[in-house]
Amino acid sequence: MKPEFIRNFSIIAHIDHGKSTLADQLLLKSGAITTREFQEQLLDDLDVERERGITVKARAVAIDYNYNGETYQLNFIDTPGHVDFHYEVSRSLAACEGALLVVDAFQGVQAQTVANAYAAIEADLEIIPVVNKIDLPVTRIDEVLEEVENIIGLDSSEAIQVSAKQGIGIEDCIEAIIKKIPAPKGNPEAPLKALVFDSKYDPFRGVVTYVRIVEGTLRKGDRIRFMRKKSVQDANEIGQFRPNMTACQSLGPGQAGYIITGEKVVGNISVGDTVTLQGEQAADPLPGYKSPKQMVYCGMYPIDSKDFEKLRDELERMSLNDASFSFIPETSDALGFGFRCGFLGMLHMEIIQQRLEREADVGLIQTAPNVTYELKLKSGEVVKLDNPADVPDSGQIEEFREPIARVTFILPASNIGSVMQLCADRRGEYKNTEYLGTDRAQLSYELPLAEIIYDMHDKLKSITRGYGTMDYEVIGFRDSDLVKLDILVKGMLVEALAQVVHRSTSERRGRATVKKLKEEIPKHQFEVALQAAIGARVIARETISALRKNVTAKCYGGDITRKRKLLEKQKEGKKRMKQFGQVEIPQKAFLSVLEAGKDG
Structure with missing residues (x-):
């Protein structure tokens, strides 16, 4: 397909503002699925996603839509909303030219709405604001449009009003995507360059690699090379997600799809790698992705020591499917052989543990989580520690540094005092307050990450009766009396x-x-x-x-x-x-x- 008829975009929003429901409606209106196949959270295929009602893994889908007599191919990615999975969002944005920013018609702009909007602006994407849930009995549409303009800085007159649940305004949304989001650039005759943006392990077919073609054309049967890992494979099958895996003969610039090579070694394929042709290789690889920094660590040990090798294999497959997760072997006198695992946050840790226990059927003992610390020793050496057991004798330590996060709260103005007290009790440093309207405020603090990850979110929801939201970003390490x-x-x-x-x-x-x-x-x-x-x-x-x-x-x-x-x-x-x-x-x-x- 010619690049001018392709549109690549992500759907981004705060938690529970309707991203997955909007994705379901796009599939239905384009005819990718029938009314009989339609169900809520169609793209959330993990058991843990359906149970919790949240998206954990970003899902890429290609749909065809007829507009003014031309067939357009819309490649979209449904992304998670929780702060722990922001890395999934940033990876998705790197594979797109535009984004739909979904905002709840009652809740308005929330903490992750702001964080995701800024990420899209940094990625230089065309952003289309979408006000969802206009069918609610109580809405604040005019105020929400004002918030979109004042807080994020987008033109609210271009916002599209939809109800993803009722299917209202979906055609307007698709029309805006075709008109406003730029077509991808790329020469189909140039040497092949394809970005690996995700992958998963299939026990029957080996590693399934998800790619976005940037330059050149990939055809079934091509001999391909992964530039970072230097492994050479045959593209036995290529295809797109429509929304199920559907084989095709070729993929051109701007298209997203999958490659199956029959590769069984998980370590030979990594997210951010560049795929090229073995015969006519591209001169330089694509920039790839910035490596995520794991901030929460815990030990995972098999209850039965005989399951150690099984646990290692499952962790390898999990890290292939989730590039923001890491693990290294460790031993404990109390628990035997196990692994020290790194996560982006507490929810991320819970999801990985549940997936290991359910999908892999491995009984686990999990130690209490902790954050990463930085030590400046008296010898002048600076070391990073993710295991409290490795902390040396206090006589050797000159500075004991802990990670500090910049936290942004969006909450009702009546709860400012209670939240400030909560932050003060957790060694927070006040930065500023901005009023976003008559009854909403944005509060900024710098807090130790260890004080945030355990139950800060729960306490905030309790204090604000569910109306407060928070987003945080680690800004560095600071010396403290630890x-x-x-x-x-x-x-x-x-x-x-x-x-x-x-x-x-x-x-x-x-x-x-x-x-x-x-x-x-x-x-x-x-x-x-x-x-x-x-x-x-x-x-x-x-x-x-x-x-x-x-x-x-x-x-x-x-x-x-x-x-x-x-x-x-x-x-x-x-x-x-x-x-x-x-x-x-x-x-x-x-x-x-x-x-x-x-x-x-």
């Missing part, structure tokens, strides 16, 4: 329970942690001491008393010496158990560290 909090169980250091905390909250966190552990660790036949320590100083202690058996139950009446003899015998046995007994720590105990952080 200490390593060790947890000892029966005198033994449990590395998997170690955490980094601010000195001002260390005693409270220590007490809360050992208290939670006491509730989760079952009684043994000997006394178990739980201690929280900073260096050599114990700051909190709880004791789990021994499980007692009534050994004198069979003695009734008679001389007291018989009872004393039995009790002494029991005491000796308990002493021996205490010396050699091993404490069993259940999975819930490792996550109780997180609960203790929330309580604190």
Whole structure:
């Protein structure tokens, strides 16, 4: 197809503003699916997406639409809305020339609306504002249009009003896409350059690579080369998503589709790579993508040690499908062999864990999550740490730096005081307040990332009765008075329970942690001491008393010496158990560290 009849665009918005529903309607109106096939969240094919009602993976789809006697091919990408999956959005924008910015007709411009709009502006895309949910019984359309103009700086007169649920205004939306979004550039006769923007593993067909053709033409059967990994393959099948995988004979400039080569080695294909022809190779690869920075880490260990290799294979396949996830092997005295996994945020971590347990059927023990820290040692060396167990002795540390995030809240003006108090309690540094209307305000703070990731979003929703939203961006590391909090169980250091905390909250966190552990660790036949320590100083202690058996139950009446003899015998046995007994720590105990952080 000629490039002038192709339009590539992303659908971007805040969470729950109707991106996936609009995508479903575009498929229906173009005839890509029939009314019988139509269902809500058609493109959200992961179980976890359907259960939670959110998009986790961006999905690319090609549809044909007849307009003024010409057939146009519209390639669109339905993107996630949550801040943890912003990397998916940025990758999608790099493969497009335009974007539909969807705004809820009642909620208006929210934190992620602003973040996604700025990302599209930075990518130099043509942005079409779309006000969705105009069929709601209560709307604020005029105020929302004003917000689009004042907050984001887009011309609100060009905004299209639609109801994705009722199918109202969808044709106007498609017409605006054809008229306003520029056609892709690219010479079909030039050497092939195709950007790998995603991939997944199919157990029967191997790695399925998703590409956007930038220059040249890719044909079925071509001998292709991945420029970064230097692997050479045959394009056994090429095709497009309509919305299911549909084979075709060729892909030209501006088109997005997939390549199946039969490659079974997951590591030979990476997101951001450039695909070219082996015979007539392109001179330079495409710029690709900036590597995502994982900010939240946790340990993942198989419950059954025999599943270690299975877990490694599944993590490799997961990292192929999700380039923002990383893992390296690690060992723990308490948990055995496992992996240290990196994520973009807490929701990202929960999604990966659920997918591993459901899709791969691997039983996991997950340690409490923590953020990445930066240490400046007295030797002058600067090191990054993602595991609290690796923190060296305090005598070697000159500066202990924690990641700082710039947080933007959009909330009702009546809740400003409560949110400012919440930020102050979490060591936040106030930046500014802007009023977006008579009853809405934008509040900016700089906060330690560790104080945000656990439950900041939940607390914000609670304070603002669901009307507050937040977006954050990590801006760097800052020196702070941090200490390593060790947890000892029966005198033994449990590395998997170690955490980094601010000195001002260390005693409270220590007490809360050992208290939670006491509730989760079952009684043994000997006394178990739980201690929280900073260096050599114990700051909190709880004791789990021994499980007692009534050994004198069979003695009734008679001389007291018989009872004393039995009790002494029991005491000796308990002493021996205490010396050699091993404490069993259940999975819930490792996550109780997180609960203790929330309580604190």
